[in-house]
Amino acid sequence: MKVSRRSHVPPFAVMEVLAEANRLRDAGASVLNLCAGEPSTGASDVVRRRAIELLEHGDLGYTESLGVPALRRAIAEHYDRWYGVEVDPARVAVTTGSSGGFLLAFLAAFDVGDRVALARPGYPAYKNILRALGCEVVELDCGPETRYQPTVSQLMEAYYDGGLDGLVVASPANPTGTMILPAELDAVASWCADHDVRLVSDEIYHGITYGDTADDAPEALPTAARYVGEGAVVVNSFSKYWAMTGWRLGWLVLPDELVGPVDALAGNVALSPPALAQHAGVAAFSPEGYAAAAENVARYAASRELVLSRLDDLGWSRVAPADGAFYVYADVSGDRLDSVTWCERLLAEAGVALTPGTDFDGVRGGDWVRLSFAAAPATVAEAVERIVAWRRTL
Ligand SMILES: Cc1ncc(COP(=O)(O)O)c(C=O)c1O
Numbered sequence: 001m002k003v004s005r006r007s008h009v010p011p012f013a014v015m016e017v018l019a020e021a022n023r024l025r026d027a028g029a030s031v032l033n034l035c036a037g038e039p040s041t042g043a044s045d046v047v048r049r050r051a052i053e054l055l056e057h058g059d060l061g062y063t064e065s066l067g068v069p070a071l072r073r074a075i076a077e078h079y080d081r082w083y084g085v086e087v088d089p090a091r092v093a094v095t096t097g098s099s100g101g102f103l104l105a106f107l108a109a110f111d112v113g114d115r116v117a118l119a120r121p122g123y124p125a126y127k128n129i130l131r132a133l134g135c136e137v138v139e140l141d142c143g144p145e146t147r148y149q150p151t152v153s154q155l156m157e158a159y160y161d162g163g164l165d166g167l168v169v170a171s172p173a174n175p176t177g178t179m180i181l182p183a184e185l186d187a188v189a190s191w192c193a194d195h196d197v198r199l200v201s202d203e204i205y206h207g208i209t210y211g212d213t214a215d216d217a218p219e220a221l222p223t224a225a226r227y228v229g230e231g232a233v234v235v236n237s238f239s240k241y242w243a244m245t246g247w248r249l250g251w252l253v254l255p256d257e258l259v260g261p262v263d264a265l266a267g268n269v270a271l272s273p274p275a276l277a278q279h280a281g282v283a284a285f286s287p288e289g290y291a292a293a294a295e296n297v298a299r300y301a302a303s304r305e306l307v308l309s310r311l312d313d314l315g316w317s318r319v320a321p322a323d324g325a326f327y328v329y330a331d332v333s334g335d336r337l338d339s340v341t342w343c344e345r346l347l348a349e350a351g352v353a354l355t356p357g358t359d360f361d362g363v364r365g366g367d368w369v370r371l372s373f374a375a376a377p378a379t380v381a382e383a384v385e386r387i388v389a390w391r392r393t394l
Contacts, residue, residue: 006131006132006133006134007132009128009131009132010124010128012124012359013340013343013355013356013358013359014035014355014356014359017035017343017344017347017353017354017355017356018033018035018036018353020344020347020348020353021033021035021347021353024347024348024351029351030351031347031351031352031353032351032352032353032375032379032382032383032386033353033375033379034352034353034354034371034372034373034375034379034380034383035353035354035355035370035372036372036374036375037174037326037327037372037374038239038240038243038245038374039240039243039245039296039326039374040374040375040376040379041243041296042243042244043242043243043244043247043280043284044242044243044283044284044288044289044292044293045288045292046283046284046286046288046289046292047242047244047280047281047283047284047289048280049283050279050280050282050283051276051280054276054279054280055276058275058276058279059275060275060276060279061275062271062272062275063272063273063275063278064272065263065266065267065270065271065272066092066093066094066259066262066263066266067092067093067094067095067251067272067273067278068094068275068278068279068282069089070279070282071094071278071279071281071282072089072090072092072093072094073089074281074282074285075087075089075092075094075251075253075285076088076089076091076092077285078285079223079225079253082206082207082221082223083221083223083225083226085223085225085226087225087228087253090259091228091253091254091255091256091259092251092252092253092254093251093252093254093259093262093263093266094249094250094251094273094278095249095250095251095252095266095273096248096249096250096270096273096274097237097239097248097249097250098202098204098235098236098237098239098250098251099125099250100248100250100269100270100273101235101236101237101250101251101252102125102126102129102200102202102235103129103269104252104262104265104266104269105200105233105235105252105254105258105262106129106130106133106135106200107133107261107265108258108261108262108265109166109198109200109233109258110130110133110135110165110166110198111134111165112133112134112135113134113135113136114135114136114165114166115135115136115138115158115162115163115164115165115166116130116135116136116137116138116164116165116166116167116168117137117138117139117140117150117154117155117158117164117166117167117168118130118137118138118139118140118150118167118168118169119139119140119142119148119149119150119169119170119173120139120140120141120142120360120361120362120363121142121148121175121176121329121357121360121361121364121365121368122168122170122173122174122175122360122361123170123173123174123175123202123360124359124360126168126170126202127139130168135165135166138158138162138164139362140154140155140158141363142154144318144320144321147176147178147179147180147181147320147321147323148173148176148178148320149169149171149173149178149179149180149184150167150169150188151184151188152187152188152191155167155188155191155192155195155197156191159195159197164195164197165196165197165198166197166198166199166200167188167192167197167198167199167200168200168201168202169185169188169199169200169201169202169224170201170202170203170204170205171185171201171202171203171205171222171324172205172206172208172209172323172324172325173205173325174205174325174327174360175320175327175329175355175357175359175360175368175370176320176321176322176327176329177205177320177321177322177323177324177325177326177327177328177329178320178321178322178323178324179209179222179323179324180222181222182221182222184222185201185222185224186222189224189226189227189230189232190230192227192230192231192232193227193230193231193232196231198231198232198233199224199227199231199232199233200232200233200235201223201224201232201233201234201235202235202236203223203224203234203235203236204235204236204237204239204240204250205240205241205324205325206221206223206236206241206324207240207241207293207297208240208241208297208300208324208325208326209323209324210301210304210322210323210324225253228253228254228255229255230255231255231257232255233252233253233254233255233258234252234253235250235251235252236250236251236252236253237249237250237251238250238277238281238284240325240326241293241296241297242281242284242289242293243292243293243296244277244281244284247274247277247280247281248273248274248277249273249274249277249278249281299376299377300326300373300374302377303326303373303375303377303380303381304322304326304328304373306373306377306380306381306384307328307371307373307380307384308322308328310384310388311330313384313388314330314384314387314388314391315332315334315335315391316328316330316331316332317331317334318330318331319331326372326373326374327370327371327372327373328370328371328373329357329360329368329369329370329371330368330369330370330371331367331368332367332368332369333366333367333368335391335394337394338366338367339356339357339358339365339366339367339368339369340356340358340366342356342369343355343356343369346387346390349390349393350386350387350389350390351386352383352386352387352390354369354370354371354372355369355370355372356368356369356370357369357370371383
């Protein structure tokens, strides 16, 4: 029987690395996993305790499609607390991870044939989902001169080259970790509003920043929530800052005209986001929840320092500025191996799993690898030693 053409999305190369890492580990090898893009700690105690109470006494039936009111309110208040931006809880849609949020936002905002721009390198699911939905993806070649973030001049070029209906930006980004500076986001958002281009801003790594780029004052934090009144969509998640990957909880902040469509789509696609995660997720916004997340960020900061202090020994002279998230994206082409072979050999010969850049960049990814320092600091430290020693054998 026929399989749809739209379902032919490319698999992630990292899945093969992971499968091989697991195979080696099962066979008794010592394997350090620095390819997973997830915190090793899991949800904070306050969220776990609340989940236990709810399992014993809670009502865990279907919820409202856009999420339980208490969580929508807590998310809205988070914007005031962090950014000094007023968000109406009615514009917040709780979703099954930001991944579920993307699907709903793209379905609500774009039609088949619409042209949507995004940065290359970038998180591959955006383009794979957009293509599966019949959109035309316009990849913007982004390099170090723009912190791997799209610029207004690139948007103008794409716009005059065939029209543009949408733009997806991510800051801090995956795999580069780079941030879009407040003035840049302002320029991009205004340009999008003026040209009827729907801006979708992935802010899933917000909170995981290291203070090198922007003033830490809330009004300096570049959130597109400031531009929702002009049509922008914000996507966020409990997965990274709150370390709740498997809880499958995320959210959207929507412009008025998309609230109804997302509500209807959400009800049809998934009825509601997971009830247990939603009710327990409210506790993530408690002082204890924020404190646990901040402790995680302090640990990532220590691991990041460690990796950055060893760049010379690693032979990584070209790395993207690791402003945020928990990644170092490095050019390994000097080792004269393509990044897939580089990662395969590093795993087989030194027991360290990194992600080849080919997952994020179909043009130049063969030169780059992504190291995730979200693992425990001792694991990151040992992995760096192993990579340094392994490179001497090349
Ligand atoms: C940039 C970015 N956006 C979105 C996601 C999806 O995360 P989730 O669906 O767990 O919220 C990821 C996951 O790694 C990511 O790196």
